[in-house]
Amino acid sequence: MAYDGPTAMYIDGEWVARGENGTAPLTAPFDGRTLAVVPVGGSTDVDRAVRAAGAALRSGLPLHRRLEVLEAAAVAIGARREEFARTIALECAKPIRTARVEVGRAVDTIRFSVAAARTLGVESVPLDATAGGAGRTTFTKRVPIGVVGAIAPFNFPLNLVVHKVAPALAVGCPVVLKPATQTPLSSLLLAQVFHAAGLPAGWLNVVCGSGSQVGHAVATHPDVAYVTFTGSPQVGWGIAAAAPKKKVRLELGSNAPLIVDRESDWAAAADQAVFGGYVQAGQSCVSTQRIxxxxxxxxxxxxxxxxxxxxLVVGDPLDEAVDVSAVINEGEAVRVEKWITEAVAGGARLVVGGDRSGAVVSPTILRDVDRTAKIQCQEVFGPVVTVNTFTDFGEAIAAANDSDFGLNAGVFTTNLQHALRAIDELEFGSVYINDVPTVRADQQPYGGVKESGNTREGPRFAMEEMTELKFVTMR
Incomplete structure (x- = not known):
């Protein structure tokens, strides 16, 4: 199936077919077919988008109108579920059944943003709790922080974009969005939906192009007040360093651990680890990696x-039977294959998989992997899990914590003391008991510690980050 949706950038309410750097073909990761020819933007495109967003911010848009637009967009995405799902499957090789789940989650994320916006408001501060405050009426209100620069990843090209756009619009912040280079089509479809829903010009701008040019221009533009980034730690912390005076919020990677205790439903843990390790070819920040x-x-x-x-069925993402398809490109597949080979050379035992065809890496299990192997201590972002053993539960916690990352961790145990110990001692943003770490509810506070980032996403939590508190006193 060919892609026949919008291919032009969306800036100041207009479709822009050619960027500062011309155009480029976009190819499918699975089979290399050309999906579309898309604009390649640059700093001048970003500047135009930011100026449009600034004008929209100054004009304002009442809350009830913003919520009407968001609600209309949620309905429209639901009505076009199959179109969005096929677009996701084509541009990032996500199996079609999984892509449909992502579309449903995006609709939920918008609706959670609408619900949160209805209750995010004024709070009273009792200044008369001290003698000096007597006679004063005070309160705080939340005001939009300003133009939001959103830099999105390829692995959830719709829902993770919505996690940035919907909370920003809900609190009154216009957005300049840079989708991932490989997956702009879902963002362009989303812009089309918001345009049709009546979102005024300037409130959402989508600029396609590279991270080094478009992403850098978004992050460093003086009129962008807030930057939200999801992607690799190297790029994310680089953005924070390049924009030290901005509020830069990062949701980064991980090599999520799963601990399976002796006293546990280990069979259920194994069944769920198949999902956790191989869903969308392991290309998730919380993909189960170290077991x-x-x-x-x-x-x-x-x-x-x-x-x-x-x-597991491996193949074409548009095939209804397929569980695992390609990683995002052949270069990444080659890297994953190399890491597998290096681990085996270092003493690991290959249990299943390990082979590659083009951009498709077969689901792989490695056992007894050295802690210093790349596939153990770094984020593989591919369909690979490692299995190592432990004797003492404290040893397992220490091994799970032996990581630069700290996003999600999972523990299977029926021992209450072990569960409570894991909750206290695991150094992660989220701990899941009797579940794999490959879990994210779209309304939860989601984020990590250490190299995994510096924020908590989820509509309400993102909306708090995207607003400033203004304190008001009346005497």
């Missing part, structure tokens, strides 16, 4: 995990 299993159950756990992994 630590008690020595008494590790053989049975690995056998069950391997059997289920061998049953």
């Amino acid at each position: 630590f299993v008690h020595e008494d159950v590790v053989d049975a756990f690995t056998e069950r995990l391997a059997a289920a992994t061998r049953e």
Whole structure:
């Protein structure tokens, strides 16, 4: 199926077919077919978009109108669910069934933003609690921080874009969006939906192009007040360093651990780890990567995990039967393959998979992997899990914490003391008991510590970040 949706950038309410740097073909990761020819923007396109967003901010848009537009957009996306899902599948090789789930989540994210906006308001401060404050009436109100620069990743090209756009619009912040270079089409479809929903010019601008040019221009533009970035730690912390006076909020990577205790439903853990490790070819910030299993159950756990992994269907993302498709490009597939080879050379045992065809890496299990192997200590962002053993539960917690990252961690145990200890001692933004770490509810406070970022997303929490508190006193 060919893509037949919008291919032009969206700036100041107009469609722009050619960017500062011309145009470029966009190819499908799975089979290399040309999907579209898209604009390649630059700093002048970003400047025009930021100026349009600034004008929209100064003009203002009442809350009830913003919410009407958001509600209309949610309805429209739901009505065009299949079109959005096929676009996602084509541009990032996400299996079509998984892509449909993403579309549904994006609709929910918009609706959570609408609900949060209805209650995000004025708070009273009792100044007369001290003698000096007597006779004063005070309150705080939230005001938009300004123009939001949003830099989005490829792995959730609709929902993670919506996680930035919907909260910003809900609180009255116009947006300049830079979608991932490989996945601009979902963002352009989203702009089309908002345009049709009646969003005035300047409130949403989509500029396609590279991170080094468009992303850098968005992050460093003097009239962008807030930058929200999801992607790799190297790029994210680089953006923060390049814009030290801005509010830069980062949601970055991880190599999420799963601990399977001796006292646990280890069979359920193995079944869920198949989803956690291989959904969208392991290209998730919270993809289950490092699995630590008690020595008494590790053989049975690995056998069950391997059997289920061998049953996964690998192939064309538009095939309804497919569970795992390509990673984002062949270069990334080659890197994942190299990391697997290096781990095996370092003493790891290949249980399942390990082979590559083009951009498709077969779902892979490695056992007894050295802690210094790249596939163990870095973020693989591919369909690979490692299985290592432990004897003592404290040893498992230490191994899980032995990481530069700290986004999500999962623990399977029926031992209450172990569960409580894990909650206290695991150094992660979220801890899931009797669940894999590959979990995100769109309304939760989502984010991590250490190299995994410096924020909590989720509509209400993002909206608090995108506003400033103004304190008012009346005497």
